[in-house]
Amino acid sequence: MKLNSANINIMVKACRKAAKILIRDFGEIENLQVSLKGPGDYVTASDKKVEKIIIDELQKARPDYSILSEEIGLINNDQSFKWIIDPIDGTSNFLHGIPHFAISIGLEQNKEIICGIVYDPIKDEMFTAEKGNGSYINNQRMRVSARSKLKDCIIFSGGPRYKSQNKELSFEEYKKFSSKVNVAIRKLGSASLDMAYVAAGRCDGFWQRDLEYWDIAAGIILIKEAGGFVTDFNGENKYVQNKTILASNSKINKEMVEVLR
Ligand code: 2AM
Ligand code: CA
Numbered sequence: 001m002k003l004n005s006a007n008i009n010i011m012v013k014a015c016r017k018a019a020k021i022l023i024r025d026f027g028e029i030e031n032l033q034v035s036l037k038g039p040g041d042y043v044t045a046s047d048k049k050v051e052k053i054i055i056d057e058l059q060k061a062r063p064d065y066s067i068l069s070e071e072i073g074l075i076n077n078d079q080s081f082k083w084i085i086d087p088i089d090g091t092s093n094f095l096h097g098i099p100h101f102a103i104s105i106g107l108e109q110n111k112e113i114i115c116g117i118v119y120d121p122i123k124d125e126m127f128t129a130e131k132g133n134g135s136y137i138n139n140q141r142m143r144v145s146a147r148s149k150l151k152d153c154i155i156f157s158g159g160p161r162y163k164s165q166n167k168e169l170s171f172e173e174y175k176k177f178s179s180k181v182n183v184a185i186r187k188l189g190s191a192s193l194d195m196a197y198v199a200a201g202r203c204d205g206f207w208q209r210d211l212e213y214w215d216i217a218a219g220i221i222l223i224k225e226a227g228g229f230v231t232d233f234n235g236e237n238k239y240v241q242n243k244t245i246l247a248s249n250s251k252i253n254k255e256m257v258e259v260l261r
Contacts, residue, residue: 002139007062008128011105011117014057018050018103019121022088025049026122029097043088043095047071051087054105058083065107070214082108084217089118090190099123104192106217116218118196127196127222135199135226144228144249145201150259151182153204153252156194158211159187166209173207176259195219198247199226205248205256207233216245229253233260 004012025046032039051071058067062083067075069085083105088094090101099122107115118127127142129135135142147153155177160170177185186203188194191211197203199222216239220230231237233244235257246256 007115010061014054015103015119018053023121047088084214086214089192093189102193104218113221116221118192118218129221129225135222142200144226145204147204148251150180150255154184156203156206158208191215199223207246223247
């Protein structure tokens with residue numbers, strides 16, 4: 001059994017509390033699919049409820065920390081510590097009754113992510129990591145995969161969004177990867193879980209354009225502490241500024257950069 005730090009315990013507690021509402025609301029989605037109005041507004045309301053529970057819990061424990069969260073934006077307090085929250089990552093899955101979405105919380109200290117949690121409430125899988133302390137799935141240590149050739153890998157990507165300015169670029173990237181990856185390219189619909197799965201060694205690599213910071217904040221530390229690499233498409237560490245992220249085990253990063261080049 002590993003010992004959690006105080007900050008990880010706070011994040012776990014906030015996630016568990018919010019997950020109860022999330023699971024209950026997900027149970028309602030099925031009924032709403034058949035209604036004329038559809039579940040759209042209901043999901044927005046659920047997103048906001050979940051966000052409020054998480055923020056209340058985090059603020060109770062750490063009143064001074066700043067917060068950046070998908071729905072409410074920025075609460076600026078302490079300059080050195082900041083929570084980065086995505087209350088429901090994989091909202092479209094949630095909306096359609098697909099049981100694959102997560103709560104994602106990262107903690108930044110002086111612009112560096114030092115703690116991360118990604119919680120899949122339906123599968124009850126909790127991915128946590130802290131700088132210098134390793135990555136865990138439900139308290140079991142996790143490591144990235146050891147596959148060294150792209151052709152043997154499963155690679156994830158989210159593809160372009162409906163209104164993306166970079167649609168054609170994304171399709172080009174997909175074409176290039178599909179001629180190198182023999183096993184599979186998959187699109188599961190939750191960026192934070194995509195990254196958690198790279199950290200767990202279930203998937204070998206992930207590339208994606210145009211994600212927001214809250215989509216990736218927790219995933220970054222999960223992967224680094226599991227022995228993987230997080231870079232931009234050039235193999236450098238400007239993934240936040242450039243809005244391109246490439247996450248992988250330590251062996252295929254280079255080959256993935258070459259594909260994207
Ligand atoms: P979200 O569910 O929190 O919106 C889907 O490929 C992944 O990309 C999800 O993690 C999704 O996060 C994220 N994403 C962020 N902005 C998006 C958008 N405008 N449309 C679709 N997916 C988006
Ligand atoms: Ca998201």
